[in-house]
Amino acid sequence: MKEREEFRLLQQPARKQALIAVRQFETETRLACAPKRRIRPIVTALPRVMAHRLAFSPDGKWLMVSCSLKVFLLAVQTRTCVQVLVHPNAYINTAALSPNGSYIATGEPRGLVTLWDSHTGENLWQSKGHDGGGIKKLAFTSDNSKVVSITLSKHSEIGIWDLQTGQLQQMVRAGVRDFVISPDGKTAIISEGLFISVLDLESGRILREFHCDLPIQSLALSSDGHTVVGLDDKRNEKFLILDLSSGHSRWVDTGIHHEFFALHPGGEMLVATESDYDNRYYARTKTCFWDLRTGSRMEGFENGLGFPAAFSPDGNLLAAMNGDALVFGELLGDSSVGVWRRDPVWQYQRKPVLSLNGRWLVTEGTDNGINLWDLQTGHVRPALVGxxxxxDRVAISHDGDTVAATGWKTPVEVWNAASERLLHSWQPENPSFIQPLAFHPNGRVIAYADEGKVISREVGTGEVLQVLDTDGYVSRSLVFSADSRSLVSEGYGYIYWWDVDWGRCMLRPKQLRDYCEFDDHKLGKITVQLVNPVDLTCLVAEWHTEGKNHEFVHQVHLLDLKSGRYLQHFKEHTSEISCLSADPMWTSFVSVDKDGRLWKWDLGTGTCVAQFMELPKLGYGDEITFLQVSPDGKRLIACNLGGILNFWDYQSGEFLATAYNLSDGYLWTTPTDEFAPNGWLHTDRPDLVSLLETDKADGEKPEYILQGDKRFDDYLRIYNDGEMVMTRxxxxxxxxxxxxxxxxxxxxMDDHLLSTGAMEQLFLPMPGGVDDKNASN
Known part of the structure; x- marks a missing residue:
């Protein structure tokens, strides 16, 4: 008894000491996790893009890639994107990177010039000075004090803008086709008609003029500012080489039609597109190199390059677009040899969602394959590649074991997802139609449309079970009811309701618009419909015009297809409704329009009960093409044309996470919370994440933190946490x-450790002869 009392007295300070140790450990962990400076992550996963301009910074460290609605900034050394500037409301005609790399200017079709901070992505100013026509080209002066622009209008004016204020300082010289800025930033070399002129940017006066035999459409300048190269504007087959110091000029006749070209900094070599030309049409075929000293074509790699293209300032790298991929060519040896090594660096294509069965999400993958997403872990597995x-249509069974796919002029194929073994291939009677697919809830039967009928087959044997006649109407959608008793097909507004066991049509087909021929509710143009296969109620989205001003009205109607009654209408959207999805019990549904607004509706009352968070505009590909409430009714999933997936809690409307459909790997992000001020990451592609340190000392620009930096590794060790993303x-x-x-x-924490006895087990070794029951008292 005495020994036990002594042990109890000894145990009290030990327990206190254990609590202190645990708390100290927690404190140290939190301090280690908290960044000493504010660091903001930038997701740089990119969709398919068609770039129209590339430009290196003068130090060769950065490459700007300008596309229709976005501008990307890449670190040349690591070949990774570090910044994405989004211009959601306007098309970008052209862009330019400042000599110090701190600013990016973009020009729009409306004549607007916008200046961005290339580090923070902040829009510094936007100004309009040109009366007509969009911005054709932009350039910075070498001292970073001015932005020079040229318009696409018939006047083709040159505008000179003050970089700090955004004010248009002066407008000079109409009829200019192209311009380049001299290395000292004091003059611009311009092409106008049959003349190439040197323009003083301060006074707007012409300093020198050079006559040309042919009009020049585009210009390039060597890095020393002595040699100007221009492409003729008649047949695009001749290059003018002009020495600005002596005024001497000569022509290089290639005899081949060229559309674009880029000049090597040394002025002795260029790369240009080579096109077939038959007086009316041309077809861009490949890229060629030309030695301007001899006027001869150079041998090198000519396939896998496209335009736009740009040389690095030292001339050792060539960046070019090959379709939607960015490639770098590296110069090996002397430039006269023209031997290049290709280095593809940028091809992160993203594609839309195809199917969802609850746990498994199917999206398009690489080389006609698919990506299988496990929504419990967030991991993505490529399958059936090539x-x-x-x-165009993919369906997955509820157990995730079987995948069916078909497309335009292709057979219906059924595959085992795990072994990637082809089980069946059936050629439809009319392969010109994309056949809808649907798996029975038990996964053992598949239905697909073929011309004017619906065919159901056993997955295991491929045996035809039923052929359901749709009176010649091609079905565009198929859906089984959750209780497996009925199958609904829809085609061109005709709804068919089938008994799965007997193969009988339980509803005489009738067009959707025939259910609504009332004075108050007449269907206009139907954009999308959704049928409940259990009781045959139907949601129909449509638009029509009203009143003398023909104002557009976008709304959703609820119909009872059995009785032909009109039940309810839902009216809030201001643009065309593109997708609908209902919860599993059909008590509510969600709709989205082409502006990206998502509304949740009560099917019983017809009222709007919630509006989900509107997604930020990211440019091309924003339109949502896939919308579905998960089979358990917990999540809402939306995917846009660019392959970006967004997840909400369907009941609360809480925004949960974003995922990117990549060619390789996975990338998830979450909104901010108390501990993660910039949200959590879950990725095996750290090359698609850039970090920006934003609280630099006064006068210092924010700093990009790239992969390989200890700060980068520390940040991802803390915030690249799959458990936090997937539990959310x-x-x-x-x-x-x-x-x-x-x-x-x-x-x-203390209660948790005490309740599990973890403290005693970790810190208090039990003396021999003392039983557990007494020791815990």
Missing amino acids: KLPKA LNDWNRYQQLLQIRLGNQTA
Whole structure:
């Protein structure tokens, strides 16, 4: 008895000491996790893009890639994108990178010039000075004090802008086709008609003029500012080489039609497109190199390059677009040899969602394959790469074991997803139509449309079970009811309701618009419809015009297809409705329009009960093409044309996460929370994440932190946490628990450790002869 009392007295300070040790460990962990400076991540996963301008910074460290609605900044050394500037409301005609790399200017078709901070992505100013026509070209002066622009209008004016204020200082010289800025930034070399002129940017006066035999459409200048090269504007077959110092000029006649060209900094070599030309049409075929000293074509790699293209300032690298991929060519040896090595660096294509069965999400993958997403872990597994036909429709069984795919003029193929073994291939009677597919809930039967009928087959044997006649109407959608008793097909407004067991049509087909021929509700142009296969109620989205001003009205109607009754209408959208999805019990549904607004509706009352967070505009590909409430009714998933997936909690409307459909790997992000001020990451592609340190000392520009930097590794070690992302997506209560632990909720932590006996087990070795029951008292 005495020994036990002594042990109890010894145990009290030990327990206190254990609590202090645990708290100290938590404190040190939190301090280690908290960045000393504010660091903001930038997701640089990129969609397919068609670039129209490339430009290196003068130090060769950065490459600007300008596309229709975005501008990307790449670190040349690491071949990674570090910044994405988005211009959501206007098309970008052209862009320019400042000599110091701190600014990017963009020009729009409306004549607007916008200046951006290339580090922070901030829009510094936007100004309009040109009366007519869009901006054709932009350039900075070497001292970073001015932006020079030229318009696409018939006047083709040159505008000179003050970089600090955004004010248009002067407008000079109409009829200019192209211009380049001299290395000292004091003059511009311009082409106008049959003349190449040297323009003083301060006074607007012409300093020198050079006569040309042919008009010049585009110009380039060597890095020393002595040699100007121009492409003729008649047949695009001749290059003018002009020495500005002596005024001597000569022509190089290639005899081949060229559309674009880029000049090597030394002025002795260029790369240009080579096109077939038949007086009316041309077809861009390949890229060629020309030695301007001899006027001869150079041998080198000519395939895999396209335009736009740009040489690095030292002339050792050539960046060019090959379709939607960016490639670098490296010069090996003397430039006269013209031997280049290709280095593809940028091809992160993203594609839309194809199917969802609950846990598994199917998206388009690489080389006609698919990506299988496990929504419990967030991991993505490429499957059937190079094996599927060009798939426009894909369905996955509920157990995730079987995948069916078809496309335009391709057979219906059924594959085992795990072994990637082809099970069946059926050629439809009319392959010119894209056939809808649907798996029975038990996964053992598949249905697909073929011309004017619906065919169901057993997945295991391929045996035809039923052929359902749709009176010649081609079905555009198929859906099984959750209870497996009925199948609904829709085509060109005709709805068919089938008994799965007997193969009988339980509803005489009738066009959708025939259900609504009332004075108050007449269907206009139907954009999308959604049918409940259990009770045959139907949601129809349509638009029509009203009143003398023909104002557009966009709304959703609820119809009872059995009785032909009109039940309800839903009216809030201001643009065309593109997708609908209902919860599994059909008590509510969600709709999205082409402006990206998502509304949740109560099917019983017809009222709008919530509006989900509107997604930021990212340019081309923003339109949502896939919208679905998960089979358990917990999540709402939306995917746009660019392959960006967004997840919400369907009941609360809480925005949960974003995922990117990549060619290789996975990337998830979440919104901010108490512990992660910029949200959590979950990725195996750190090359698609850039970090920006934003709280630099006064006068210092924010700093990009690239992969390989210890700060980069530290940040990803803390915030690249798949558990925090996926529990937020799948188990909100567990996510809150993890968050509380990370925030260092002492009471919760202490109670948890004490309740499990972890402290005694970790810190208090039990003396021999003392039983557990007494030791815990």
